[in-house]
Amino acid sequence: MKSNSKELITTTIIFPDDNTVYGTKACSFKTFIKETDKIRDIAIKLLKQLENEPRYITNSNSKWPILIKLQNSNFNINYGLNQDGNLRLLKWEDLVYYDWTYGEIRRLNASGIIDGNIKHITVEFLEGLGAAGGNGLEWSAEDCISFIESIITIINFSFKIIEKINIRSSIKIARKNGFESPKDIRNVIERKNVWTLQEIRKLFHTDDILAATYLMGLGFTNKGKYWVYNNNDPSSLKIRAKWLEDEKKMAEEIQNRTLPH
Numbered sequence: 001m002k003s004n005s006k007e008l009i010t011t012t013i014i015f016p017d018d019n020t021v022y023g024t025k026a027c028s029f030k031t032f033i034k035e036t037d038k039i040r041d042i043a044i045k046l047l048k049q050l051e052n053e054p055r056y057i058t059n060s061n062s063k064w065p066i067l068i069k070l071q072n073s074n075f076n077i078n079y080g081l082n083q084d085g086n087l088r089l090l091k092w093e094d095l096v097y098y099d100w101t102y103g104e105i106r107r108l109n110a111s112g113i114i115d116g117n118i119k120h121i122t123v124e125f126l127e128g129l130g131a132a133g134g135n136g137l138e139w140s141a142e143d144c145i146s147f148i149e150s151i152i153t154i155i156n157f158s159f160k161i162i163e164k165i166n167i168r169s170s171i172k173i174a175r176k177n178g179f180e181s182p183k184d185i186r187n188v189i190e191r192k193n194v195w196t197l198q199e200i201r202k203l204f205h206t207d208d209i210l211a212a213t214y215l216m217g218l219g220f221t222n223k224g225k226y227w228v229y230n231n232n233d234p235s236s237l238k239i240r241a242k243w244l245e246d247e248k249k250m251a252e253e254i255q256n257r258t259l260p261h
Contacts, residue, residue, distance in 0.1 A: 004034060005034065005035075006032035006033060006034050007032065007033060007034075007102075007119075008030060008031070008032055008119070009030070009031060009032070009033050009102070009119055009120070009121060010028055010029070010030050010071075010119060010120040010121070011028065011029050011030075011031060011039075011042060011043060011046060011120075011121050011122075011123060012026055012027070012028045012029075012071075012120070012121070012122045012123070013026065013027050013028075013029070013043050013046065013047060013122075013123050013124075013125070014026045014122065014123070014124040014125065015054055015057075015125055016125055016126060016127035027046075027050070029046045029049075031046065033102050034102065034103075035101065035102055035103030035106065036101055036102075036103060037101060037102050038099045038100065038101055039068060039099075039100050039101070039102060039105070039121060039123060040063070040066060040099055040100070040123070041099075042102075043066070043123040043125075044057070044058055054125075057125055063097050064125055064126075065096035065097060065125070065126040066096060066123055066124060066125055066126065067095075067096065067123075067124045067126065068100060068105075068121060068122065068123055068124070069116065069121075069122050069124075070105075070109065070114065070115070070116025070117055070118060070120065070121060070122070071116055071117040071119075071120035071121075071122065072115070072116045072117050073114065073115045073116030073117075075114070075115075076095075076124075077100065077105065077108065077114050078090050078095050079108055079113050079114065079188075080098055080100065080104065081104050081107060081108065082177065084205070085202050085203075086173070086177055086202070086203065086204070086205045087113065087177065087179075087188065087203040087204065088177045088178050089177065089178030089179050089184050089188075090178060091178060094178075096126060102121075105118065105121070106118055111199065111203075112191050112192040113188060113191060113203075115191075137181070137251055137254050137255060137258075138180075138254070138258070139180055139181040139182075139250075139254060141168070141171050141172065141175060143181075143250060143254060144171045144174075144175070144180075144181065144182065145167050145168060145171055146250070147182050147246065147247070147250055148167055148171070148182075148210075148213065149167070150246050151213055151216075151217035151243060151246070152213055154217065154239065154242055154243075154246075155213065155216040155217055155239070166207070166210075167210065170204070170205065170206040170207070170210050173204075173205045173206075174204055174205070174206075177204075177205070179204070181251075182243075182247050182250075183247060185204065185214060186218060186243070186247070188203065189214060189215065189218055189220075190218065193228060193229045193230075193231075194226050194227070194228050194229075195215060195220065195226070195227045196225060196226055196227065197211045197212060197215075197227070200214060200215060212227075215227045216239070217239065217243050218239070218240050218243055219233070219235075219236030219237060219238075219239040219240035219243075220236070221233070221235075221236065
């Protein structure tokens, strides 16, 4: 799809209350949109077509908090893409005010980062921000580096190869893009059973060696151009289980450090 071409999309808008012309909390529209169109702007424009549009939203001088997901997906979209193609994990405060373009959502969907029907987008306007939740653990850069070093040991990379990895720089960039713990990275990689090094390198702004470390550490094996996870392979299951075990141990160590003594 070229940026100036249009595609027919169904947009379902969910309101914070039922004060709409239809006496319902949701309305669906079919409209043609371009890759460069912002989903938030499209939703506002569609609302203004209603005879008794929710003026508290359409006439607002500031951005109204929203959540977006695709049809047939159980999860709201919480990822974005930087201009260089790096993946961003959006924290709650950024998430509800983020301006996704349709093209950005299409690329996230095509790469397997988000699932669902790209031709049907749901936009939910929130009544309030509420609580973001979370486990309260704060991984430091050193914690992340120590974890990666433990994974390197598990997958038996040689010391000479380890020296080539600029771990600190990669972790700094990953954390800047919202990936504050190994779990954040794992949640992305586990969305698919097949990856290429190029995809991982681009998403996390890293080199081939560290990209391979992530994949091997989660039980993926190299099959030429592709890296594949086979959940029937005892070796893959064992390596992935070790990642999870070490992730849990380090999380417990971090939690213990924060407890009063």
